[in-house]
Structures are given as structure tokens and as C-alpha cells.
Amino acid sequence: MHRFNDPKEFQEQALADRARGKTTALVPTMGFLHEGHASLIRWAAANADAVYVSVFVNPTQFGPGEDLEAYPRDPGRDAALAESCGATALFMPAPGDIYAPDHCTWVEVPPLARHLCGASRPVHFRGVATVVSILLHLALPHVAVFGQKDWQQLALLRRMARDLHLPCRIEGRPIVREADGLALSSRNVYLGPAERAQAPGLHAGLLHAAALARDGQRDAPTLKAAIAAYYAEHVPAGEVDYIEIVDPENVQPVAALEGPALAAVAVRLGRARLIDNELLRP
Ligand code: AMP
Numbered sequence: 654m655h656r657f658n659d660p661k662e663f664q665e666q667a668l669a670d671r672a673r674g675k676t677t678a679l680v681p682t683m684g685f686l687h688e689g690h691a692s693l694i695r696w697a698a699a700n701a702d703a704v705y706v707s708v709f710v711n712p713t714q715f716g717p718g719e720d721l722e723a724y725p726r727d728p729g730r731d732a733a734l735a736e737s738c739g740a741t742a743l744f745m746p747a748p749g750d751i752y753a754p755d756h757c758t759w760v761e762v763p764p765l766a767r768h769l770c771g772a773s774r775p776v777h778f779r780g781v782a783t784v785v786s787i788l789l790h791l792a793l794p795h796v797a798v799f800g801q802k803d804w805q806q807l808a809l810l811r812r813m814a815r816d817l818h819l820p821c822r823i824e825g826r827p828i829v830r831e832a833d834g835l836a837l838s839s840r841n842v843y844l845g846p847a848e849r850a851q852a853p854g855l856h857a858g859l860l861h862a863a864a865l866a867r868d869g870q871r872d873a874p875t876l877k878a879a880i881a882a883y884y885a886e887h888v889p890a891g892e893v894d895y896i897e898i899v900d901p902e903n904v905q906p907v908a909a910l911e912g913p914a915l916a917a918v919a920v921r922l923g924r925a926r927l928i929d930n931e932l933l934r935p
Pocket of ligand 1: 681688689838
């Protein structure tokens with residue numbers, strides 16, 4: 654596995670791989686890798702000749718007062734895990750390698766950034782769309798791989814790639830969970846024992862709504878209220894940021910289920926802000 658900090662050197666490797674006729678895949682991450690990231694890297698290795706993993710805690714997607722400084726990091730373990738999953742190159746730039754001091758070019762996808770996480774994190778998706786477009790311009794991959802855990806991010810990046818005619822497929826992969834249902838996240842290390850014990854309730858509440866939808870409940874406010882009631886009982890330490898039901902493609906809230914819809918939640922549990930989602934199929 655080649656290692657790069659310098660964007661130009663990383664791009665030269667990517668250009669050389671393409672010139673040799675290789676198919677290439679990019680897996681962007683913020684590091685502190687877990688089995689969710691590993692599943693993306695393994696998928697990339699099974700579907701491309703060259704697999705680039707980026708590890709970059711992107712400062713522009715954190716708002717004031719968020720956990721940029723505290724975000725967990727372990728570059729040595731990340732490198733070992735990426736290599737063991739089939740990465741052929743690891744790109745670990747410093748913030749100053751990506752952003753010039755007078756950086757002023759931004760990519761925004763406003764309609765898809767308005768709801769869910771965009772409502773409480775106003776600069777988040779501008780930072781995500783900008784850094785992913787920078788990474789795509791450096792790596793020039795045939796495919797970029799993202800997790801459905803960040804469903805809104807995936808929908809927004811798909812729209813960005815379409816609107817900008819990027820020559821890159823955006824691949825979304827299923828959520829990897831702990832045995833008790835908690836979605837893997839680098840931020841799960843913030844959970845204390847009592848919070849960790851309640852955290853699986855996040856997904857259980859979504860499954861409860863999915864069962865109601867399967868049994869015929871199509872009214873979004875009723876389904877949202879059912880999730881809220883479930884959390885009040887099973888995740889009492891949680892502070893709900895949002896419980897929303899949206900169109901899976903454009904992530905706009907829906908009033909009723911007319912086809913598959915996405916139930917998406919964000920809940921603060923101690924120092925952690927956890928997100929999760931589940932497709933509801935009426
Ligand atoms: P992050 O390092 O949290 O920015 O995540 C990097 C990529 O890994 C994103 O595309 C995430 O959606 C994806 N990811 C994070 N957690 C999971 C998970 N539990 N299952 C699948 N993909 C995940």
C-alpha cells in the first residue's frame with residue numbers, strides 16, 4: 654500500500670493507475686476506522702483494481718462548538734486496517750494540504766442540505782460536498798463508495814455528481830451494525846456505559862416504525878410520534894435532534910407513505926450525536 658500526504662503525489666499515482674488501464678475506487682473517510690469503513694474498502698477491492706482510502710478529518714464540515722478537536726484519531730491502526738481490507742493507496746493529508754489559507758471555493762446543494770442534519774448543522778454539507786469534490790478531483794476514481802448510514806450525505810453527493818457531470822459513479826453500501834443493532838460509528842467511543850446500553854434503542858425504534866408501516870400505517874406524523882414514544886421509553890437519556898420521514902431520493906419530508914420512505918433520526922446521547930435510518934416499506 655502506497656501512502657501519501659501530498660495531494661499532487663496522490664493525484665500522480667491516480668493518473669498513473671488510470672493510464673495503465675486500471676479501474677479505480679475511492680473510499681473517503683474521517684478515520685478511526687471500524688467494520689463499517691472496512692465493508693466499504695472490501696467492496697471497493699472486490700470491484701476495482703486500485704483502491705484509494707482517504708483519511709481526513711475535514712475541518713470545514715464541523716460547525717463552531719462541534720467535536721473537531723475531540724474527533725477520535727488513530728492513524729497507525731487506520732493504515733493497518735485499510736491495507737488488510739485491500740487498499741492500494743492511503744491518502745492522509747493535513748488540513749493545510751487541502752485548503753489554502755485563502756480557500757474560497759465552495760460546493761453547495763441547498764435543497765438536499767435543508768432538512769435532517771442540515772437543519773442543526775448549517776455549514777456541514779457545504780463542507781462535505783466541497784471536500785468530496787476536491788477528493789474526486791485528486792483521485793479521479795471510476796467509483797466512489799459511501800455508507801447508507803449517512804443517507805442524506807449519499808443522496809446529496811449523488812445529486813452533486815449528476816449536476817456537475819462528474820465521471821464517477823457514487824456507490825451506496827448498507828449500514829454495518831453491532832450485534833445489538835447499534836450502527837457502527839467512530840463517535841460511539843463517546844458513549845459512557847449507561848448511554849451505550851440505551852443506544853441500540855435508536856435502531857429498535859426505527860424497526861418499530863417499519864413494522865407499523867408494513868402493517869398499513871402510512872401517516873408520517875403518526876409514525877414519527879411512534880418513534881418518539883419508543884425513544885421516550887427506551888432511550889430516556891437521549892435528546893432527540895430530529896425524527897423525520899423523507900423521500901429517499903431528495904430527502905424532503907413526506908406527509909404520508911406513497912412508496913418506500915426513509916425514517917431518519919439524530920439523537921444526542923451524552924457527548925455523542927448519533928444518527929440512524931431505516932427504509933419504511935408500506
Ligand atoms: P466517516 O469516517 O464517519 O466520515 O465515514 C466514512 C464513510 O463510511 C461514509 O461514507 C459513511 O457513511 C461510512 N460509514 C460510517 N459508518 C458506517 C457504518 N456503520 N456502516 C456502513 N458505512 C458506514
